Amino acid sequence: MASHSAEIRGRSFGDRLLFGLVILLALAMAGPVLYVIALSLKDNKELMVDPHSVFHMPYTIKNYIDTIGTSNVFSWVLNSFIVAGGLTVLTLILSSLAGYGFARLNFPGRDALFVIVLLGLAVPEQAVLIARHQIFSWLGLHNTYPGLILPGLSSAFGVFLMTQYFRAIPKELDEAAILDNASRFRVFWKVLLPLTVPAQATLGIFTFLGAWNDYFWPLISATKKEMFTLTVGIASTQQNFAQSQGIGFLMAQAVFAGAPILIIYLFFQKYIVTAVSGAAVR
Amino acid sequence: MAEPLTATAGNGSRAKSVDIYAPQWRNFLFVAPYLFIFAAFLVFPLFWGVWLSFHKADTFSSGRFIGFDNYVRLFRDGIFLQSIWNTFYFVFLTVPALALIGLFLALCLNRQTRSAAVLRTLFFSSSVLSVTIVTLIWRIVYIPDMGLLSMIYGFFGAKAPAFLSDPDLAMIGIAIATVWWCIGLPMMLFLSALQQIPQDIYEAAALDNANRWQTLRSITLPSIKRTFVLVVIIQIVFQFQLFGQAWLMTKGGPNNLTKPIVLYIYNTAFQRWDIGMGAAASEILFLLILVAAMAQFLLTRRKADA
Amino acid sequence: MTLRKLFFATISAAAVMMASPSFAATELQVQRFFGACDADFGKNTDVSKAVGECGIITSLINKFAADNPDIKVNVTTVEWPGYDQLTAQFASGDAPDIVTIHESALSDYQSKGLLMPLDDLLKTVGVTPDQFTDAAKQGATKDGKIYGLPLDNWTMLYHINMGLFKQAGLVNADGTPMLPKSPEELLAQAEQFKQKTGKPYFVQNLANETALFTRNLYTYLFQQNSDFFADPKKVKFNTPEAKKVVEMYKAIYDKDYTTKNLDYAGAINAFLAGEGGVQLNGTWVVGDYNAQSEKPGTALNKGGYAVYPYPQLFSGAHAQYADGHTWAVSKKDRTPEQTAAIGKFLKFFADNDFEWSRTGHLPAYKAVIDSAKFKALPHRDTIAAIATLGKPLPSQVQRQFAIQDIVGEEMSAAVSGQKPVDKALADMESRVNELLANL
Secondary structure, eight states, rough: OOOHHHHSSSOOOOHHHHHHHHHEEOOOOOOOOOOOOHHHHHHHHHHOOOOOGGGGGOSSSHHHHHHHHHHHHHHHHHHHHHHHHHHHHHHHHHHHHHHHHHHHHOOOHHHHHHHHHHHHTTGGGGGSHHHHHHHHHHHTTTTEEEEEEEEHOOOSHHHHHHHHHHHHHHHHHHHHHHHOOOOOOHHHEEEEEEHHHHHHHHHHHHHHHHHHOOOOOHHHHHHHHHHHHHHHHHHHHTTTTTTTHHHHHHHHHHHHHHHEEEEEEEHHHHHHHHHHHHHHHH | OOOHHHHHHHHHHHGGGTTTTTTOGGGGHHHHHHHHHHHHIIIIHHHHHHHTEEEEEEETTEEEOOOHHHHHHHHOOOHHHHHHHHHHHHHHHHHHHHHHHHHHHHHHHHHHOHHHHHHHHHHGGGGGGGGHHHHHHHHHSSTTTTTTTHHHHTTTTTOOTTTTTTTTTTTHHHHHHHHHHHHHHHHHHHHHHHSSOHHHHHHHHHHOOOHHHIIIIIIIIOOOOHHHHHHHHHHHHHHOOOHHHHHTTTTSSSTTTOOOOOHHHHIIIIIHHHHHHHHHHHHHHHHHHHHHHHHHHHHHHHHHHH | HHHHHHHHHHHHHHHHHHHHHHHHOOEEEEESOOOHHHHTTTOOOOOOOOHHHHHHHHHHHHHHHOOOOOOOEEEESSSSTTHHHHHHHTTTTOOEEEEEEEHHHHHHTTTTOBBBHHHHHEEEEEOOGGBBBBHHHHHETTTEOOOOOEEOOOEEEEEEEEHHHHHTTTTTSSSOOOOOOOOHHHHHHHHHHHHHHHSSSSEEEEOTOOHHHHHHHHHHTTTOOTTSSSBBTHHHHHSSSHHHHHHHHHHHHHHOOOOOOOHHHHHHHHHHHTTEEEEEEEGHHHHHHHHOOOOOOOHHHHHHHHEEEEEOOOOOOOOOOEEEEEEEEOOOOOOHHHHHHHHHHHHHHHTTHHHHHHTOOEBBBBHHHHHHHTTTTHHHHHHHHHHHEEEOOOTTTOOHHHHHHHHHHHHHHHHSSSSOHHHHHHHHHHHHHHHOOOO
16 A cells, blocks of 8 residues: 555645545435435424424434334334345355355266356346246245245355355365265365355345345235335335325434444444455455 | 366366266255255246246236237337336446446545545445435435425525436436445445555556556556456446336336336236236346346456457 | 143143134234324324324224224235235235225226125125215226225315415405316416416426326316217227317416426425415315414415315316225135124224215215215315216226326326327327227
């Protein structure tokens, strides 16, 4: 970084211009969120009469109390955690097993199967959605956690990523163990798996965020309010904007809904950044 | 992406350890769990969808075989063609913006100061929010009279543009919200690419008295070319699947100008109950993404060869 | 031996205790639109205190649950109109027991055999079709059977800010608002309004809206005797009558006689803030707006609030587009207890239709509509006429909500100048017919 700091030292006009631009962009990032927070702290009736009142006192936490008292936002958050967490764990397990299988072991038809899985990468979720919805109806899986988790589990991305990662590990490591008569599973579990932690982190974070943000599938599968995930739950309140609940209440609900994942992000930021970067390096 | 590694690892050890790598059925057990899920919930639905697309089927009754009729109807439907165009337009609006702003931010924030770290956190934070929260936030920004935008314009005595209802602006409005939402990942990818560039190249350049612009042009940018391509392709594939923002912010309006293919599929299958035609539209979407994926494959191939 | 007996006794006692709560409570899955307002009415059981659609429906259901502790009512609130979700639920076999369905959408689900005919069930709780108003009975009857318990009939209205009307000089000697009698007069009055007040005559939610456009078009087609759905499988929109209506709304748009970029909530806020003379909205806001007008300091309190049916602008039938809300029951295997609980629920709503009519909707029961109590509600004298004016689409027309979207999209495109009127009407007709031909 030495040369970089050398670059920074000369504070030219250009530097200041760039700095200004970045600050402007930062304001554009933060502004809408701050506005939403400010709205959430206003009395609904006052907002109706004078929208500009958002910029001055009095503020109130009534909307937050109402949210805690009456909103379903907590059960939505919980459902999202169950679905995203469950999917992440299962994806890690299945992808690691399959990745090891494809990268290290041989079985009849292996290469053909791997090519088919790779082709699966090119199938967008939306292209199979209608058929999947019918199939899940037959299986009675709608409005269940497995119904929300299984579609994401079929994604080929994890297997692809893990296979690549296992292939990059030097073969000498496991060959030695196998020549020592360790079982294949033992080699996988004891020798190789610990080495794949960075890849697991990358895959885990992408899977979790993807599931957390998924909207289309829960929209058509989780149709009972007990099973609403956060995305569907928040969306269900949006259409009747201001008509019934009041803007302030809706915003408080949104803040509640957004807070858990933001807090997690802030806590695990370092790992997330490393993990995301990990995806780019290869 | 890791093909060279694979090749060497494969060749290096095969000769001396034939016994270890002989094909064995029980090895299949490692991939079986995933393959089962893959077959049941991806492969089968894919073929089932193709089957549906050749049938006149509605939500509550699977109908009769009608050959290519659904496809013919699709391509006669101006709204479907419009939705394809809308999708490309959206990709065109968002992907370059994401790549360029992401690169710009990465270049500016690639330093080890506290403020840069805070700003990096800020720019990535929106990426963790759900699409429904993002659209809620941006509808509140755009909403006439009480939105943030109209407040800001009002401060300067002007009238804010109607981002979600003006035919010329609606897609741009959605694109802005999307760039706000997705900017974190491109920035991170560029940042990590920048950190991969060996420092000694920069030191050499400094010795040569190269100015910053020259350094950027002749060292930095060429070294992250691959990442740039990667970012563009990831974003094309991702933005091509636009649904939530359009559905929640404009419902595809005004006059279908913000209706992407995925929303068309939703409309057809779940609002008009025309499962067969919805499935046909899904297959078109699949083909379009497949082309993008092939392009990616060829592009990265060429890069690797060169 | 005794030990074994004790063991079994304990087990069975435990089983009874575990099971008894689920025996005691019959669970009803209820799904509705009308919005969520739990913050204000989530625990309210005093229905008379509630205002507006959301407040009253929430309080009514709360009251029912409180009166019937043996029935557990599990309410899901969906975004209006909720049919995407309902369709997905029916497709997946997870439909709610009782669900709000518009009269105009009943036949979609009824024709697929998804709904339960209610005649017998209603008879057991003493509700018979002859108690319904004619409009409600007609709307809830499909193939000779009742498929929804009617809640109301509704239509669109002119909600008027009388303060601004006075300022515009659009008030008769008797204090009633001056309403137009022809398209030309409408434009002239709107111009006068704009000149005098500097505000648009209409407050309309035109941003990404389809329903309002469609209802406006249907109403003025009715008033020109245009039988556009003579054949329920084939519509005629490309007609001189339709062109007249669209051109009238286009003139209103082009001359800035209306707000343009507001969505539904925005339009309500704008009207309540006094930003225009007439809001085109349904019967369902009468109660809310009246409550607002009684609050000192609000825009509607200044000069008063009045509400009227759409003015008769053409020389044909006196009619305007109407629809109604019903509670429909999904077809499912149920225990007698569950069926009885559904019957109780429906009976409760039939009995409490007066409370629901306080929203502004037209009651679905003769006894309520004829009652002095209903007639004494504010503004009912001026809107009573909608009981005879209201006219739905022919009930055989399927997918009326999908049609509404197409009609609204095309009309919106024409009104805002994105498409020539003729092209929009031609597209409207061919798109709707394409939809209907492929059901």
